[in-house]
Amino acid sequence: MPIQYYIFFCLTLFSIGVIGVLTRRNAIIVFMCVELMLNAVNLLLVAFSKMHHAAGLKIAAASTAGIDAQIFVFFIMVVAAAEVSVGLAIIVMMFRNTHSIDINFLNRLKN
Amino acid sequence: MSTLEILFYALSAFAVISAVMVLISKNPIHSVLWLILVFFAISGHYILLNAQFLAIVNIIVYAGAIMVLFLFVIMLMNVQSDNEPQKKLFTKFIGVLSGGSLLTLLIALVKQTVQLEGKEVMMKEGTIGLIHPLGKALFSDYVVPFEISSVLFLSAMVGAVIIGKK
Numbered sequence: 001m002p003i004q005y006y007i008f009f010c011l012t013l014f015s016i017g018v019i020g021v022l023t024r025r026n027a028i029i030v031f032m033c034v035e036l037m038l039n040a041v042n043l044l045l046v047a048f049s050k051m052h053h054a055a056g057l058k059i060a061a062a063s064t065a066g067i068d069a070q071i072f073v074f075f076i077m078v079v080a081a082a083e084v085s086v087g088l089a090i091i092v093m094m095f096r097n098t099h100s101i102d103i104n105f106l107n108r109l110k111n
Numbered sequence: 112m113s114t115l116e117i118l119f120y121a122l123s124a125f126a127v128i129s130a131v132m133v134l135i136s137k138n139p140i141h142s143v144l145w146l147i148l149v150f151f152a153i154s155g156h157y158i159l160l161n162a163q164f165l166a167i168v169n170i171i172v173y174a175g176a177i178m179v180l181f182l183f184v185i186m187l188m189n190v191q192s193d194n195e196p197q198k199k200l201f202t203k204f205i206g207v208l209s210g211g212s213l214l215t216l217l218i219a220l221v222k223q224t225v226q227l228e229g230k231e232v233m234m235k236e237g238t239i240g241l242i243h244p245l246g247k248a249l250f251s252d253y254v255v256p257f258e259i260s261s262v263l264f265l266s267a268m269v270g271a272v273i274i275g276k277k
Contacts (some may be wrong), residue, residue, distance in 0.1 A: 002117060003144035005229045007221050008124045015132075016130045022206030025198050028139055028185060032146050035177070036130060041152050043170075046240075047164050049234050067239045067248050069173040073165055074249070077172050078260045082267035085176050087272040088184050095188050 006047035013040035027091050027101040031084075039078055045069045045076075115234050118159060126152035139185045141180055151173040160232070162240030 007052025013036060049069030091101060096104050099105030136142050150173045157166035176232040198206075221227065238244055249257060 001116065001232050001234055003227055003232050004221060005119070006232060007124075007227070008218060011214055011217050011221070012127055013212045013227065014129070014133065015217075016214060019210035020134045021205055022210060022226055023198060023203045023248055024134065026139060027141055028181065029133075031140060032205050033179065036133065036146065036149065039169075039173070042165075043153055043156055044136050046157060046160055046165060049239065050162075050237060051230050053229055053237050053239050057233075057237075064239055064244055064248070067244060068144075070162060070165060070240060070245060071248055071253050074168065074245075075253075075256060075260065077168060081172055081177060082263055084180060085271045086274065088180055088204065089274040091276060092184060092187070095223045101188065105222065 003047060003051050006044060008049075010040045010044040013043075025102050025104060027094070027103045027106075030103060031087055035080070035084070038076065039057075042073045042076055045073050080099065116160065118155075119234075120150050122155045122159070126156075129225075143181050143185065146181075147178050149176050150178070159234055160240065161235055161237050164240060164242050164245050198255065 017033040017037035019042065020036070021030050024030055024033070049066035051066075052069070053063070053066035056063035087098065094106070095101050126149050129145045129152065132145040133142045133149065136145060150169060154166045154169045154174070156161075157169060
């Protein structure tokens with residue numbers, strides 16, 4: 001499978017996430033779209049790692065080229081889990097104060 | 112067309128349709144369920160790439176833990192779907208337009224990149240995605256980031272508790 005197909009697919013998922021962030025007002029949906037963008041990037045990292053692995057195997061038979069990208073994806077998942085816990089805590093606190101999860105209420109942070 | 116290609120196209124179409132459904136469903140709970148389907152499709156892609164460890168971790172961490180957290184928060188807030196505020200139609204149109212132009216621009220850019228031509232992604236074979244090589248790399252070259260991530264989790268836990276207690 002050529003790498004371009006994977007890039008097109010991941011770009012499509014990423015753009016759907018961007019459109020969701022720009023068009024929805026529910027804070028939880030916006031947060032979910034950010035997760036979607038994160039996952040698209042993860043999949044692209046794994047695809048690139050397999051591309052480099054295929055190139056590395058041509059040079060040496062026991063090559064582990066491309067394994068760093070998969071470790072990267074693992075760490076991205078770790079950070080995403082921590083981010084979600086803090087982000088949802090912030091959304092819950094915001095809901096308790098304003099009784100709404102409309103992100104347009106957040107502009108009062110300006111004052 | 113080989114089986115791998117059929118699986119790739121089927122999983123891609125499934126993921127894209129589910130991702131669009133995340134955006135257009137009115138009920139937040141339905142959005143969460145569609146997003147879980149997207150994550151399962153992405154796990155299927157990982158399995159196609161023979162990244163078995165990441166496929167399992169994706170299902171356990173994302174589809175399991177994170178989405179359950181989302182569902183839990185949505186049900187805790189008891190948000191009514193019918194009075195969800197909507198953006199103005201013009202704003203929605205501009206959002207879709209800018210996202211679509213981002214997609215078009217990036218696809219055009221990738222299409223004329225010479226360096227990517229003829230590069231093949233290795234599917235179904237290759238051992239780097241298995242647990243044994245990944246564990247070896249994680250606990251030899253990447254052991255310091257691994258330990259630091261435990262501190263990150265601890266601080267995230269403390270932060271979530273402190274924010275939630277106020």
